[in-house]
Amino acid sequence: TMTDAPVDVTVRDDREASRYEAWDAxxxxxxxxxxxxxxxxxxxxHTEVDPxxxxxxxxxxxxxxxxxxxxARGLAVVPxxxxxxxxxQRHPEYADLVAEGPA
Numbered sequence: 001t002m003t004d005a006p007v008d009v010t011v012r013d014d015r016e017a018s019r020y021e022a023w024d025a026x027x028x029x030x031x032x033x034x035x036x037x038x039x040x041x042x043x044x045x046h047t048e049v050d051p052x053x054x055x056x057x058x059x060x061x062x063x064x065x066x067x068x069x070x071x072a073r074g075l076a077v078v079p080x081x082x083x084x085x086x087x088x089q090r091h092p093e094y095a096d097l098v099a100e101g102p103a
Contacts, residue, residue, distance in 0.1 A: 006057040011065035020066045022049075022058050029053040032062045032081070041099055042070050043078040063087040067094045076100075 009022040009029050019033040030049035034042050044066065049058045063084055070077050076099035079085040088094045 004055060007053060009058055009061055011062055013066075013069060020062055020069075022062050024053070030058040030062055032066050032084070034066070037078075040074065040076055041078060042075045044081045044084040047081050047083040059083055060087065067097060070097055 007024050007029065009024050011020055011022050013019075014021050018035065019031045021028055022030040028050070030047070030053060032044055033046040033048075034044050036042055047059055047062060049062075066084075067077065067088075071094075075097075077084075077088075077094075077097040078099050079088055088098060
């Protein structure tokens with residue numbers, strides 16, 4: 001059905017809200033909340049996709065944008081959020097971003 005077609009969202013970092021947001025036009029389709037630790041670490045704590053957008057690639061677009069942004073900014077990633085942890089396992093090209101040592 002058309003409703004399950006992948007949605008190409010616009011992702012942006014809302015630093016005041018400490019979250020990456022995925023927008024489909026004027027609708028917030030999902031977000032990934034994070035904590036900044038010091039100058040060099042970003043901890044992804046929670047990812048949520050609106051049920052209306054489930055299964056349409058929103059989470060992957062959020063994770064890809066957020067991890068690419070972390071890489072561009074030289075941040076080490078702590079994937080506390082299970083979604084991010086699974087995403088990184090499935091996309092080993094991001095494994096080098098994961099912070100060493102205890103999370």
